[in-house]
Amino acid sequence: MLDANMTQQLETYLANIREPIELVPSLGDGDKSRELGELLEEIAALSDKITLADAVDDARKPSFLIRRTGTDIAVRFAGIPMGHEFTSLVLALLHVGGHPSKAAEDLIEQVKGIEGDFEFETYFSLSCQNCPDVVQALNLMAVLNPNIRHTAIDGALFKDEVEAREIMSVPQIFLNGEPFAQGRMELEQIVARIDDNAGARAAEKLAEKDPFDVLIVGGGPAGATAAVYAARKGIRTGVLAERFGGQVLDTMAIENFPSVQETEGPKLAAQLEAHVRQYDVDIMNLHTAEKLTPAEREGDFHSVELKNGATLNARTVILTTGARWRHMNVPGEEEYKNKGVAYCPHCDGPFYKGKRVAVIGGGNSGVEAAIDLAGIVAHVTLIEYDSQLRADAVLQRKLGSLKNVKVITSALTTQVNGDGSKVTGLTYKDRNHGTSHDVELEGVFVQIGLVPNTEWLKGAVALTERGEIEIDDRGETSQPGIFAAGDATTEPYKQIVVAMGAGSNAALSAFDYLIRLPSEELQAA
Structure with missing residues (x-):
């Protein structure tokens, strides 16, 4: 063995x-x-x-x-x-x-x-x-x-x-x-x-913390990198995260990270956390931010209210809250979640061995999911809204070589069907002809992109119609002293290496902001 x-x-x-x-x-x-x-x-x-x-x-x-x-x-x-x-x-x-x-x-x-x-x-x-x-x-x-x-x-x-x-x-x-x-x-x-009593004790402990020079909200690649760069400047740094590592924890194979030919998301997340812990960074893991209140005047403290009732204060804030899997928002999706509707092909694929499944989405994530599942299940139907797949050419070539995969483009999934306890199929609309079609299957894997985790920021900083945080080339938001980086922002490329670069940019910008504050405000910090 x-x-x-x-x-x-x-x-x-x-x-x-x-x-x-x-x-x-x-x-x-x-x-x-x-x-x-x-x-x-x-x-x-x-x-x-x-x-x-x-x-x-x-x-x-x-x-x-x-x-x-x-x-x-x-x-x-x-x-x-x-x-x-x-x-x-x-x-x-x-x-x-x-x-x-x-x-x-x-x-x-x-x-x-x-x-x-x-x-x-x-x-x-x-x-x-x-x-x-x-x-x-x-x-x-x-x-x-x-x-x-x-x-x-x-x-x-x-x-x-x-x-x-x-x-x-x-x-x-x-x-x-x-x-x-x-x-x-x-x-x-x-x-x-x-x-x-765990929640109350945690809130009490957090409430006792002194204000930070920079408080980073989010512990993914952008947040971890920002923490390293901020801590190396010698300023009081804190990281508040729902789960350190973020969406990287749900990523299996990573093959486009420079200098690392291949790794896995959980391994990279552990390495990021270990790197951050080498510095004097206060990591506050498994806590959820609920409200951001910007400072009334430049140099005052911004405040972040948490779900457990505690409030943290900071001279600058870096928002790196990332994104989550987008849902289809069609009838049956929520009802059959974890009963045939899934979002992680690596985790749940083995439960569909010998069965028929669908993958929703023709980008890299969707095509990669279809390729992985094809080696386990009996048949994969890949459904893409656009008129063509959007995945990289190398992935499309691999997909095209698989005999148990069918690709349907120009199709809109309109409903997940089930028998009350599990998925039995789905319905999609042909966008070219307006006709509806049913597909019998046992599983639906949703891979249609990301939604920024920014609902709690409405009214605090400027957001786009898609909910992305608007930032300038320095990573600064519409509020002075509040910066952002990574998948939650208007940065067009949602990639790990891009998020890391943006995190370092935001941390350096926050430091630059701090040292330019009037001296009496720096002393008060």
Whole structure:
């Protein structure tokens, strides 16, 4: 199961185990059980602190328990955690084995203090880049608190459960047998959901912060770059983000970033955060801004009100709130979201193996999604509103070589059809002839561009009709001392490298603005 490189890396990591652990398998007669048994034997052979226990008869086969010997500290995997989940396996071995987590100490103490009884189950896909964050967070919580238990389940191996629970997207979390959450979540988010007092404590902590010289709202590539450039100028810098990394976290393959031939979004996001944390930057993650109030006169503080009730003040503000996937806004889309309507082909594609799906959108994202899905599903129908595809020529050539893909142009999707519990098809209108057509299928992947996250800025800074923040060549908005960068702005090219350049431009402009303020205002800052 493990190649030479993985074996060497794993052996190095397992040297950090402090407490003896045991691997307790539950195996059946199939090939996957045999593979899991081989994997567990290989792992146990790499450390004298790991013992392979006798198999037990658990309801899920193949599965295994990682348990600290002589205790109830344990986590369970149902399936074989390779692919994107291999890191989750390594961390589970280390944390159950007593190696300390890198999570913030106050957050660890918060998890330890949670009262109640929590039985979590997470369904994941080995190709899902969003799933490991959820699996790793809940595994850590199970290690830290005896009231919390967690099983991570590979949906591809337990199809009966997936169908019975009508799971069509991952990660999907159940708590005590009931749906809890769907989609990427970090440790802080999960803790906040089950700790009733978390929001109030966070608001109180934020309200105590001194004003910033520059407050960056948004933690994607533009925000991270702005933070680095601002911090290097020696000014008090803060980053407020709903999730550090932004939409990059939902991006699988990145192949156009100069000097890096190929990487993945979550990996790039982690590198960006690590770079920012090298400097004296106050990162306030998992917080939502609700209102921006510009300063009444130049040099005074701008204020940003948060959803939790706290208010942050800053001499300058850089808005890097990014964008989110655009929805079709047609009947049936919201009703069947996560029940056949999806937005992440990498995460949810495996659930449609052997089925018929549609991809809405003929730009790069849509064509890339169709290419990826064609290798998994029975058939892909790509529907494009324009009279021709807008994707790069190299992608169109690849798409044209696939026999199980049909392209329909000049088509407007008008409705997603379903039977009340799942998608059964869609209806589109032929824009050339005005006729309507039905397509029978089981999944619809929407890839039609982005919507800027700027609704909360209406009335504070000038926005275009599309909701983009209007900026000049210095990144300054209509309000002095308020700057913006990245996908939320009028910058025409929504690319990672462009956003980074814009972030540095905005940070340098903010610094230039600060040093030109009257000296008494700088001293007051």
